[in-house]
Amino acid sequence: MKQIALLGATGSIGIQTLDVIRLHPEEFNLYAMAFGRNVDKALPLIREFQPRLVVVQDEETKDQLAKHIDQPILIGADGLIEVSVVDDVDVVVNAVMGSIGLPATLKAIQARKVIAIANKETLVTAGHLVMSEAKKYGVDLLPVDSEHSAIYQSLNGESKQDIHKLIITASGGSFRDKSREELVGVTVEDALNHPNWSMGAKITIDSASMMNKGLEVIEAHWLFDVPYDQIHVILHKESVIHSMVEFVDRSVMAQLGTPDMKVPIQYALTYPNRLDLPMTKQLELEEIATLHFDKMDTVRFPCLRMAYEAGRAGGSMTTVLNAANEEAVQLFLEGKISFLEIESKIERALEQHQRIHNPDLSTILSIDKETRERVRFHS
Numbered sequence: 001m002k003q004i005a006l007l008g009a010t011g012s013i014g015i016q017t018l019d020v021i022r023l024h025p026e027e028f029n030l031y032a033m034a035f036g037r038n039v040d041k042a043l044p045l046i047r048e049f050q051p052r053l054v055v056v057q058d059e060e061t062k063d064q065l066a067k068h069i070d071q072p073i074l075i076g077a078d079g080l081i082e083v084s085v086v087d088d089v090d091v092v093v094n095a096v097m098g099s100i101g102l103p104a105t106l107k108a109i110q111a112r113k114v115i116a117i118a119n120k121e122t123l124v125t126a127g128h129l130v131m132s133e134a135k136k137y138g139v140d141l142l143p144v145d146s147e148h149s150a151i152y153q154s155l156n157g158e159s160k161q162d163i164h165k166l167i168i169t170a171s172g173g174s175f176r177d178k179s180r181e182e183l184v185g186v187t188v189e190d191a192l193n194h195p196n197w198s199m200g201a202k203i204t205i206d207s208a209s210m211m212n213k214g215l216e217v218i219e220a221h222w223l224f225d226v227p228y229d230q231i232h233v234i235l236h237k238e239s240v241i242h243s244m245v246e247f248v249d250r251s252v253m254a255q256l257g258t259p260d261m262k263v264p265i266q267y268a269l270t271y272p273n274r275l276d277l278p279m280t281k282q283l284e285l286e287e288i289a290t291l292h293f294d295k296m297d298t299v300r301f302p303c304l305r306m307a308y309e310a311g312r313a314g315g316s317m318t319t320v321l322n323a324a325n326e327e328a329v330q331l332f333l334e335g336k337i338s339f340l341e342i343e344s345k346i347e348r349a350l351e352q353h354q355r356i357h358n359p360d361l362s363t364i365l366s367i368d369k370e371t372r373e374r375v376r377f378h379s
């Protein structure tokens, strides 16, 4: 029985992780769960799964929750760390949104936990720290992000030196059929209308701006130790091929399936084995009949260009890219800026930053904070 600490239990990935745990009670037990402030969503889950420990974002949420449950309630980033290093926990599923997940990931690695990582912002913010700790402690990071799970599965039994390139597929997001001119005046509601996936708000906006693919390129660079020149992105509007690996002999391995995050979530939890997943729709290629592929246009999607540039520059540039994006997306969701201002704010934050080579954790955390403040209040 694997004991699981689930960070981000009330989110899109969190809820689907609980679906998987519920499906295999003989395999998995929810030992601890963390969420932000959504007590209404969390309470029935706590009652159903009876985790030993609960983490919330702040004191106020703790007071609200404490009236209803008997479990100890921990708070904030320290709480995320505490539940990630408990001796009895085997697997930490990091499904929080944002770089808030970074310190707990590092501590979980140091405690030699298996890490199922959905939280791509952590790898973009400080991939060099996460991967060097993972190497030092001999810990495998099991990707939950669908593209990275596809690449991980395609690399099963292969040698790293045989990789010619990684091919990451992009649906194109909510605005894939719009020109840049047509993006002026698009609404939050329009942007949240993803054609293929039902996900949390932030990642859905990232898909629409193509920053999600940019973050995924950087995530792939760190997870698979592949240079940026060997990571390609193509448009594939059906989201059936979740990503591919081309090898030196030109053979291409791909992983396919209906768009359902329970598949990569469960794979990360059962790796290297597989279990039945009966509620997921089977892929019926005869019904789909045709799959489409298009070249990616980085003039149409400047967020992808900025992500490649930040990734290639390295050091603290990707910390700034991520923090500026998180804050700008939040401002857009709050109705304070337009959709196109997301990318201009990120561009400005990158231009204003003086790159720091190989930043340590405290430098990363202060760059993250300063960038958010600059994007929110000064640009």
Ligand SMILES: NC(=O)C1=CN([C@@H]2O[C@H](COP(=O)(O)OP(=O)(O)OC[C@H]3O[C@@H](n4cnc5c(N)ncnc54)[C@H](OP(=O)(O)O)[C@@H]3O)[C@@H](O)[C@H]2O)C=CC1
Binding pocket: 007, 008, 009, 010, 011, 012, 013, 014, 034, 035, 036, 037, 038, 039, 041, 056, 057, 076, 095, 096, 097, 098, 100, 118, 119, 120, 121, 144, 145, 146, 197, 198, 199, 200, 201, 202, 203, 261
């Ligand atoms: N959704 C998807 O299909 C995919 C998501 N991902 C990645 O997975 C991660 C999660 O995405 P998603 O599930 O969509 O996001 P959601 O916004 O749906 O969920 C985020 C979760 O994090 C919690 N949370 C937010 N802030 C804090 C905090 N300070 N302390 C503790 N918990 C916090 C939220 O709690 P509360 O509900 O209380 O706010 C919620 O449980 C992201 O990094 C995303 O990029 C990757 C691939 C696919």
Ligand SMILES: CC(=O)[C@@H](O)[C@H](O)COP(=O)(O)O
Binding pocket: 145, 146, 147, 169, 170, 171, 172, 173, 197, 203, 206, 207, 208, 212, 213, 261
């Ligand atoms: C489900 C998943 O992994 C998301 O990251 C998804 O890839 C978003 O779709 P696009 O970014 O391709 O629109």
Ligand SMILES: [Mn+2]
Binding pocket: 145, 146, 147, 216
């Ligand atoms: Mn993805």
